[in-house]
Amino acid sequence: MRQLAEKLIALALQQGFNLAGFAALRPLEERAGFFSRWLADGRSAEMDWLAKAPEKRLDPRVIDPRLRSAMMLAWPYTPPRPPALDWRAELRGRIAAYALGADYHDLVKARALAVAAAMAAARPGAITRVYVDTGPVFEREWAAAARLGWFGRNTNLLNRYHGSYFFLAGILTDLEFDAPAEPYRDHCGTCRRCLDLCPTGALTDGYLLEPRLCISYWTIEHRGAIPRAMRPRLGNWIFGCDICQEVCPWNTDATVAAPINEALTPPLAALLALDDDGFRRRFGQSALRRTKRRGLLRNAAVAMGNSGNPAAIPALTTTLAAEPEALVRAHAAWALGRFDAPAARKALEQARPRESDAAVGEEITLALARALSRAPHLA
């Protein structure tokens, strides 16, 4: 088996993975209490799929009792350095580095399937089940067990030489491979940069993330209206968030060496102007399709409101007047209410009698009340 393991690791590296290793599958008894409390606390939020079949996550052998090992793989992506620009002045959004380019699920899965095919060829009839974020598998847990890295304080899997800018994939199999006896040592030490610099306080000591405070959750996973209290805290992040990775000392070298990338900071007005076809053409093959057009435009409207730059008002006015999605209009109304400017107030006043959606109507009323409280002489 050792020879096969070495051959598979060599093949994985050839395919483009930068880390590969094996873990012995077992019931995660020590996590059972943690996970049931996590679910009971409502931390899965709208990610209902996380609460489904918890017994499978806690023991892969519930998926298939014949499974014995996991080959865990890491796929690197370049963390582009954001252009040095004043996003408020230039009205630019910010996208998480992992989402640039083609959707990683497809790309990484294709490469992992090639490794799985070699595994299956070595013993005809072998079971190989490939996961890239596509099933009830705690990928970081098994990657840590396979010694790809340690479970960092920012809750990402970290490696001393590769930081955390990589995706994980796993091949669950009935083949038995030797697995490391010792875990990768924790190298976070006393560093708390991610905890201290997360803008929403989503990370707490104890290596724990509260998804309901995480920008990544609100901008990618949440489908409906973003809670009003959360909106100002999103800054210009319109898909995901990389702050707790950017500030991590284990990522510093990678971040500095990466090229400047314009696609990371798209102009917000152009996003608000995207119709269905335009969205499909620009983001149909990328991870951004997960939010759908309405989610991305919702996020872009929030970022416009957070900019404090009155140059955002014309695009927000057009959105409030002509956007077919009520969700997007509602967030555009909120964004207009953030400006202390007659043009913003006028846009809200003109939209109010025309608006037929109750939720948007409520946002307009609140936004106008806010505007009037700033200009009491006009009330």
Ligand code: B12
């Ligand atoms: C749901 C999800 C999210 C949610 C919730 C995240 C969360 N912490 O649960 C949201 C939307 C917020 C999110 C955000 C991001 N995600 Co995400 N996400 C997932 C997903 C699909 C499931 C994670 C999960 O099961 N959560 C449930 C909770 C209970 O799990 P947990 O908190 O990890 O709990 C475990 C640990 O706490 C563990 N535990 C407790 N104590 C200890 C101690 C030790 C020593 C160990 C080993 C474990 C451990 O016990 C639990 C079981 O393992 C995984 C893919 C997968 N299938 O694993 C990707 C995944 C974790 N995400 C990933 C990425 C890239 C991101 C983002 C960086 C994207 C971005 N730029 O916006 C951010 C990072 C935010 C952050 N700081 O974690 C990568 C991480 C790669 C890496 N290097 O670690 C993954 C693995 C996807 C992939 N296939 O590559 N994500």
Ligand code: SF4
């Ligand atoms: S992704 Fe952003 S919001 Fe989420 S924990 Fe990391 S720094 Fe905080």
